[in-house]
Amino acid sequence: MLKVRDLMKTIDRQEILRGVDLDVAHGETLAIIGRSGGGKSVLLKHLVGLMQPDAGEIWIEDQNIIGLNERQLGAIRQKIGILFQGAALFDSMTVAENIAFPLREAGERNPKVLREKVREMLDVVELEGQEEKMPESLSGGMKKRVGLARSIIRRPKCVLYDEPTSGLDPVVADSINRLIRRLQKRLGMTSIVVTHDMKSAFDVANYIAYLHEGRIYFYGAPIQLQQTSDPILQDFLLGRSAEERGNKVES
Amino acid sequence: MIARLFNALGGTFLAFFQYLGEVVLLAADTFRSIFTHRLRWKLFLNQIVEIGLLSQLVVVITGGFTGAVFAAQTFFQFNKIGMGSATGAVVSVAICRELGPVLTALMVAGRVGAAMSAEIGTMKVTEQIDALRALAVYPTDYLVVPRALAMMVSMPLLVAECIAVGIAAGYFIAIFMLEINGTYYMANMVRWTRNRDIIMGLSKAFCFGILIVFISCQKGLSAREGAVGVGRATTEAVVNSSLAVLICNFFLTMLLNIIYPAGYQ
Numbered sequence: 001m002l003k004v005r006d007l008m009k010t011i012d013r014q015e016i017l018r019g020v021d022l023d024v025a026h027g028e029t030l031a032i033i034g035r036s037g038g039g040k041s042v043l044l045k046h047l048v049g050l051m052q053p054d055a056g057e058i059w060i061e062d063q064n065i066i067g068l069n070e071r072q073l074g075a076i077r078q079k080i081g082i083l084f085q086g087a088a089l090f091d092s093m094t095v096a097e098n099i100a101f102p103l104r105e106a107g108e109r110n111p112k113v114l115r116e117k118v119r120e121m122l123d124v125v126e127l128e129g130q131e132e133k134m135p136e137s138l139s140g141g142m143k144k145r146v147g148l149a150r151s152i153i154r155r156p157k158c159v160l161y162d163e164p165t166s167g168l169d170p171v172v173a174d175s176i177n178r179l180i181r182r183l184q185k186r187l188g189m190t191s192i193v194v195t196h197d198m199k200s201a202f203d204v205a206n207y208i209a210y211l212h213e214g215r216i217y218f219y220g221a222p223i224q225l226q227q228t229s230d231p232i233l234q235d236f237l238l239g240r241s242a243e244e245r246g247n248k249v250e251s
Numbered sequence: 252m253i254a255r256l257f258n259a260l261g262g263t264f265l266a267f268f269q270y271l272g273e274v275v276l277l278a279a280d281t282f283r284s285i286f287t288h289r290l291r292w293k294l295f296l297n298q299i300v301e302i303g304l305l306s307q308l309v310v311v312i313t314g315g316f317t318g319a320v321f322a323a324q325t326f327f328q329f330n331k332i333g334m335g336s337a338t339g340a341v342v343s344v345a346i347c348r349e350l351g352p353v354l355t356a357l358m359v360a361g362r363v364g365a366a367m368s369a370e371i372g373t374m375k376v377t378e379q380i381d382a383l384r385a386l387a388v389y390p391t392d393y394l395v396v397p398r399a400l401a402m403m404v405s406m407p408l409l410v411a412e413c414i415a416v417g418i419a420a421g422y423f424i425a426i427f428m429l430e431i432n433g434t435y436y437m438a439n440m441v442r443w444t445r446n447r448d449i450i451m452g453l454s455k456a457f458c459f460g461i462l463i464v465f466i467s468c469q470k471g472l473s474a475r476e477g478a479v480g481v482g483r484a485t486t487e488a489v490v491n492s493s494l495a496v497l498i499c500n501f502f503l504t505m506l507l508n509i510i511y512p513a514g515y516q
Contacts, residue, residue: 045381049384070384071389073387074387074389077384077385077387078387080385082385084378085378086378088377088378088379088381089382090374090379091377102386105387105388
C-alpha cells in the first residue's frame with residue numbers, strides 16, 4: 001500500500017528526517033512512535049503530500065508522489081484520509097457541513113444523500129444527533145471524532161492519524177483507540193497512527209515503528225517491542241530521561 | 252562592517268522581490284483557476300455580500316464627507332477670484348478621477364483586506380488549509396478565486412457609489428450652505444465632467460481591487476506562528492495594500508491620462 005524510501009527533510013537547518021524507510025501493507029495498522037519533536041508529524045504530512053522532502057521517495061499503490069503538483073496530488077489524496085492533531089475542523093461550518101464537505105466537493109449535491117451519509121458517519125463515530133453543532137461547542141474528543149468522520153466519508157483506502165489521543169483524558173482516549181480498531185475491522189482500512197502514547201500504540205497497532213534521530217530505529221510487532229532490552233527503547237517505554245538513567249547507574 | 256551593511260541591504264532587497272514574486276504567482280494561479288476550474292457560486296455570492304453589501308456604510312460616509320469638505324475648500328479658494336460656480340466641475344472631476352477610487356480602495360483595504368488576511372491566516376495556523384489540501388481541495392480554487400472575482404465585481408460598483416454620493420454631497424453643500432447658484436454649478440459640472448473621467452475612476456477601482464485581494468490573500472496564506480503571526484499578517488496586509496494603492500495610483504494616473512486625457516476637449 002505504502003512505501004517510503006530514504007526520506008530526508010531539513011527544516012530551519014535542523015535535520016528532521018535523515019533517511020526514513022518504511023513499508024505498510026494493505027489492511028495493516030502501523031503505529032509510529034517517538035519522542036516529541038522527533039519528526040513523526042513531519043513524516044505523516046509527507047505521506048499525504050502536505051510537505052515536500054529534500055530527498056527520497058514515497059510510493060502509494062505503485063505511484064511515486066514526490067514531484068507531483070498540488071492538482072496531481074488531488075487524485076492520490078482521495079485514497080488517503082488524515083485526522084489532524086487538532087482535528088482541523090472548518091470553524092465556519094456545522095458538524096454536518098464539515099462531514100459532508102468532501103462529498104460536496106466531489107460533486108454530490110443531493111441533500112438527501114448527503115444527510116444520509118452524514119448520519120451514517122456520525123453513527124460510526126458514535127456522535128448521533130450532533131449534526132447542527134458548531135465546532136467551537138464540541139469537546140476535544142468530539143472534535144477528533146468529527147474530524148475522523150470527515151476523513152473517512154469518502155471511504156479512503158488508508159487513514160493517517162496524527163496524535164489521535166493527545167490532550168484527551170484516558171477514558172476518551174480509550175474510546176478513540178477502540179474507534180480506530182473498529183474502523184480497521186469494519187472498513188478494512190490501512191491505518192498509520194502517529195503517537196507518543198504507548199497505551200494507544202499497543203492497543204491499536206499490528207506493527208510499531210520507533211522514529212529516533214530521524215530514522216526508523218525499530219520496526220516490529222508490539223510484543224517484540226515489549227520484550228526488547230535495547231536501552232533507547234527501554235528508556236522510551238519506561239518514560240525514563242537520560243538524567244534518571246544516570247542517577248540509577250551511580251546508585 | 253560594509254560587508255554586513257551590503258548583506259542586510261541585499262537580504263531586504265531579495266525578500267522584497269521574493270514577496271512580489273509570491274503575490275504575482277498567486278495572481279497567475281488564481282487567473283488560471285478562474286478560466287479552467289468551476290466556480291463555487293455560493294462562496295462567490297457570500298463574498299459579494301461581505302465585500303460589496305457590508306461596505307456600503309463605510310463607502311457612503313467616505314464619499315459623502317469627502318465630497319462635502321472638498322466642495323467647501325474649493326469654494327473658499329475659488330470664490331476669492333470670483334469663480335465660485337466652477338466648484339462643481341472641480342469636485343466632480345477630482346472625485347471621479349482620484350478621490351473616489353483612492354479613498355474607497357483605502358477603506359476597503361482596511362475593512363475587507365484585513366478580514367480576508369485574518370480569516371485565511373487563522374485557517375492556515377489552525378491547519379484548516381492543510382485539511383482542505385488533504386481533502387483534495389486546492390486552496391486557491393476554494394479561498395482565493397471567489398474573493399478575487401467578488402472584489403473585481405464589487406470594487407467598481409463601490410467606487411461608482413462613492414463618486415455619486417460625493418458629487419451629491421458636494422452639490423448640496425454648495426447650494427444650501429455656500430449659496431452658489433445651482434444652475435451655474437450644474438452647468439459647469441456637466442460641461443467639464445466627461446465619460447472618460449468616470450471610466451478612469453472605474454478602471455482604477457478594478458485595478459485597486461485586484462491589488463487588495465492578492466496582497467491580503469497572500470499575507471493570509473503565508474501567516475505563521477499562531478495568533479501573533481495572524482495579527483502581523485493582518486497588519487501587513489492593510490499597510491501593504493494601502494501603500495500599493497497609493498503608489499499604483501500615481502502610475503495609473505499617468506498611464507490612463509494618455510488614454511483618457513483630462514480637461515475639456
